[in-house]
Amino acid sequence: MINPEELNKDVKMFKNGNSFAFRVSKKDRDFLGADESTEFEKVVSPDGKAITFRKVENVRPEIMDIADKLMDKHADLMQRLERL
Template identity: 75%
Template sequence: MINPEELNKSVKMFKNGNSYAFRISKKDREFLDADNNTKFEKIVSPDGKEVTFRKVETIRPNILKTANKLYDENADLMKRLENL
């Protein structure tokens, strides 16, 4: 098991084509359970001194289908709830 405290280190920004990037280590990637398809949200503090990257959890692609099925199976209950 990786101790997250051991992952806290300084990193340098580097030029990557026309952009700049931060590199994460293999241990960082493993701890984050991330791959090339993992999406992150970037949050910059108002004072511009802190950048936070937060992993965006993926949702199940069929969640809407499942919700609609449950709604249809319980249509009478849903109708009663509308009238409360």
């Protein structure tokens, strides 16, 4: 098992086309259980000194279907709540 403390180290930003990127090592990917289809949320601190990436967990499709049906069923209530 990978100790997450061993993954903490300095990394350099590099040019990638018209953008810049940070490299994620194989150990990092293995620890995160991530591949090229994994989505991350990026959060930049208000002072501009930190960027945090959080893995977005997949939502079960049936949960989204239930939520969509509830939103449709109560659309008038949702619109009233938006105006509060």
